[in-house]
Amino acid sequence: MKINIRNEGEVTIVDLEGKITIGEGDVLLREAIHELTSQSDPKILLNMARVAYMDSSGVGELLACFQAVNEQGGTLKLLNISTKIKDLLQITQLLSVFEYFNDESNALASFG
Amino acid sequence: MTTPHSDIVYVEMQFSTSLAILDLIQPITNRICEQLGYDSDAQYWIWLATQEALNNAIEHGNKMDTNKKVQLKVTVDAGEFRITVKDEGDGFDLSKVPDPTKPENILKTSGRGLFYMKSFMDQVEYTTENGTTVTMIKRLQEQTP
Numbered sequence: 001m002k003i004n005i006r007n008e009g010e011v012t013i014v015d016l017e018g019k020i021t022i023g024e025g026d027v028l029l030r031e032a033i034h035e036l037t038s039q040s041d042p043k044i045l046l047n048m049a050r051v052a053y054m055d056s057s058g059v060g061e062l063l064a065c066f067q068a069v070n071e072q073g074g075t076l077k078l079l080n081i082s083t084k085i086k087d088l089l090q091i092t093q094l095l096s097v098f099e100y101f102n103d104e105s106n107a108l109a110s111f112g
Numbered sequence: 113m114t115t116p117h118s119d120i121v122y123v124e125m126q127f128s129t130s131l132a133i134l135d136l137i138q139p140i141t142n143r144i145c146e147q148l149g150y151d152s153d154a155q156y157w158i159w160l161a162t163q164e165a166l167n168n169a170i171e172h173g174n175k176m177d178t179n180k181k182v183q184l185k186v187t188v189d190a191g192e193f194r195i196t197v198k199d200e201g202d203g204f205d206l207s208k209v210p211d212p213t214k215p216e217n218i219l220k221t222s223g224r225g226l227f228y229m230k231s232f233m234d235q236v237e238y239t240t241e242n243g244t245t246v247t248m249i250k251r252l253q254e255q256t257p
Binding site for chain 2: 021022023024053055056057059060061063064067084088091092093094097
């Protein structure tokens with residue numbers, strides 16, 4: 001998986017590309033978020049437009065990142081999740097845990 | 113009405129414990145799915161279930177021990193697409209696997225693999241004798257010629 005990090009004001013946008021699966025994207029995602037949570041009050045938008053596939057380990061890692069950011073007093077939101085990833089989150093009751101957007105400017109505005 | 117047909121009706125392979133094998137197996141299951149007429153959505157979910165079973169065998173069953181083997185068997189027979197994954201681990205108690213959709217488990221960062229397998233396949237069976245064997249079944253849909 002490839003990760004690109006860019007900043008829009010106070011929000012850090014993490015562009016993900018590839019798959020988030022056991023032993024592959026999950027570790028890279030964890031490391032990237034770990035680095036970002038060293039700041040206080042991190043505001044992170046995970047752009048998943050180019051994430052076509054995720055397994056249960058990826059779902060678990062997404063949740064771990066969400067919790068790590070919350071523990072730092074920050075916020076992690078999702079952008080452009082595919083229908084299939086939405087299904088994966090939905091059937092395990094996780095879709096309501098995450099705030100997600102289909103439009104980057106709306107997502108950025110939601111951070112206030 | 114006809115039953116979908118695949119030229120590939122039996123595949124069996126054994127490999128040493130490694131996640132690197134997954135990329136080699138995916139084209140095989142996808143090819144069989146294509147021949148059986150499953151659309152791309154169904155292929156996606158069948159592969160996800162297969163990968164979850166393989167992940168469990170590699171990580172939880174064989175505990176990443178490269179001296180242990182994982183066996184994969186894929187069969188198409190009697191109107192069923194059947195995927196069997198066997199590891200050389202100590203087995204586990206299925207009744208002790210928590211339901212990830214219960215409120216107390218929703219935020220746990222693991223424990224969803226089996227749930228996904230059951231969600232995307234028609235039937236999932238487990239035996240734990242000399243390792244764990246999981247068999248996942250997807251019934252073939254009859255097609256109008």
